[in-house]
Amino acid sequence: MTLNETVSTRKSIGFLSFGHWTPHPESGTRSASDVLHQSIDLAQAAEEVGADGAYFRVHHFARQLASPFPLLAAVGARTKRIEIGTGVIDMRYENPMYFVEDAGAADLISDGRLQLGVSRGSPEQVIDGWKYFGYQAADDDPDGAEAARQKTLLVLQLLEGQGFAQPNPGPMFPNPPGLLRLEPHSEGLRQRIWWGAGSDATAVWAAEHGMNMMTSTLKWDESGEPLHVQQATQIRKFREEWAKHDWGFEPRVSVSRSIFALTNDMDRRYFLGSGERSDSFGYIDESTRAVFGRSYAAEPDELIAQLRQDEAIAEADSLLLTVPNQLGVEYNTHVIEAILTHVAPALGWR
Known part of the structure; x- marks a missing residue:
């Protein structure tokens, strides 16, 4: 399959919000209340303009979105079609039992639209x-990465829905038969x-x-x-490994990108000249070297030509557009709609 053939396939396109808020006069989200209400509103607006997903980042001890499940449940209650997810929940902070209960409730409220991204998390x-x-964490697990993986495996087991807890012989309410x-x-x-x-x-x-x-x-x-070349390799290795197992469903792969189609004067004022031509490399801690992806900001025709060269987007079935949430719901809806209208059809994504 050639790159162009891979690109010309429909993709699920959603947004990813980091949920920043800053008590500053120029910020559209000056409080935690602002960002929570606007996150719900943006999910509704994104659904109305045809987006496929509303995803939210989770950061603790920061002026950003933190506890995901109340927000996911609220979004689920106010929307009908759009996928609702996270990208990602840091499992080092999670109690797997509460996680499964909260996730189950939020998923039922949304009628099965939850898509939960989990991981070890990013620098804190x-x-x-x-x-x-x-x-x-154990002495040989100083950053908690193994603890996060073990918690995730327990969550997966619990989500299977098999009983494991011995019922009380004198419960307050009758129990179904067997383990609970x-x-x-x-x-x-x-x-x-x-x-x-974060790695192959x-x-x-x-x-x-x-x-x-x-x-x-x-x-x-x-x-x-x-970045896009390394991620394309990463995705292929994921799919090669998946083919060795029988999980009973087809896997999905998403990539996140900062992409802005410059279609009006406001876009140009915010983003003209902000798109990088190449990635950057650096260290996210004392020992971990990382590649940081470029952002895309250009007139639609130029943007389409640039995105055709992104091998990871071509390999993935889902694309999450990072949005500047502090610029408000109306502008971010425009950012999303501009990609859906002016870029996605030319690339075969719509």
Whole structure:
């Protein structure tokens, strides 16, 4: 299959909001209340203009979105079609039991539209923040990565819906027969868990355990090549590993990108000259070298030509557009609609 043939396939297109808020006069989200209400409003507006997904980043100890499930449930109650997800939940902070109960309730409220991205998470605002939540990691797991993976595997097991808890012989309410499971159980949610893979190895690990795959605007640098080339390799390794197993469903893969079609004077004022021509490389901690993806900002015809060369977008079935949420619901709806209207059809994504 050639690159152009791969590009000319329909893609699920959603937005990814980091949910920033800043108590500054020029910010459209000056409080946590602002960003939560506007996140719901943006999901509704994105659904109305034809987007496929509303995804939210999770950051603790920051002026950003943090606890995902109340927001996901509210979005689910106010929308009808759009997928609702995260990108990603840092599993180091999570109690798997509460996670499964909250996820099951939010998924049922949305009638089965939840798409939950989970992972070890990104660099934090504080040192070892999950420890303040009452969690510890083993001595040989200083950054909690293995703890996050083990919690995720337990979540996957619990989402299968099998009973595991011994019932009380004198309960307040009658129990169904046999061992008890967590409730509410949402059938099918197990197949809608995504692992945020920062490396080739974690992409393979996701396939080994039957999770969909998310790859972001940065990745561990494993070859010195541009981000989109490294991510395309990562996606192919994920699919090669998936083919070795029988998970009973087809996997999905998403990539995140900052993409802005310049269609009016406001777009040009905000983003003209902001698109980078190449990726950057640097360290996200003392030992981890990463490649940071470029952003795209250009007139539609030029933007289409640039995006044709992005091998990772070509390989993926889902694209998440990072949005500047502090610019408000109306403008961000325009940003999303501009891609759907002026860019996606020319690339075969619509």
